[in-house]
Amino acid sequence: MSLFNALDHFFLGLGCSFSWAKWLPYLWTLGIGWVLFWIVAELQLKNCLKIGLASLAFALPFSLYFLAYPLYRGDVYTEALKGNPSIRVPAKKCLTMIALPGCPYCEAAIKDLNTIAHYRPHAPIQVMLVSNDDAGARYFRKHLDKRIQLRQANPYYEWIIAAQGSFPSYVWSDHKKVKKVWSNRQFGVRALDAYFSEN
Secondary structure, three states, X not given: OOOOOHHHHHHHHOOOOHHHHHHHHHHHHHXXXXXXXXXHHOOOOOHHHHHHHHHHHHHHHHHHXXXXXXXXXXXXXXXXXOOOOOOOOOOOOEEEEEEOOOOHHHHHHHHHHHHHHHHOOOOOEEEEEOOOOHHHHHHHHHHOOOOOEEEEOOOOHHHXXXXXXXXXXXXXXXXXXXXXXXXXXXXXXXXXXXXXXXO
């Protein structure tokens, strides 16, 4: 499942932060629900039927949107993996996705990285493949935005340890030091906003 949907893209295109782009559609659905609640409340119905239908009208837009585009843990709060991995990272600020060729979650995350690169074109982003598989590298290069650097880890076991066996994982580094590492489940719009808000 992608981090971003069409409404998220709309708000990102308006210049919203990643978190606001994720949360504004939910606020819209609550507003639509509130309007529907008052429309139903004005109908000439028995009170208990009116209350039930008005409550349903209020909850339905938000519920349907949430079913279609659920919030994940990384969208609500940001927590990182524990530990301080000893991996060689770039000297400048960089967001690195640790990926394993053939991993379906890693391949699905390419779309999210491309979205991030599109809306933050000057942000240094790289993918670190933990394999010497040339076919996997070709697949990533074919699908990654040209602004995203692709590297093959050598030695790759250090990066596997940094990811704690969870792929993809994301590393925020700056000044040759690892600041945070997120697993796929922990990474979301809150992590992105934290990364982009710090200069």
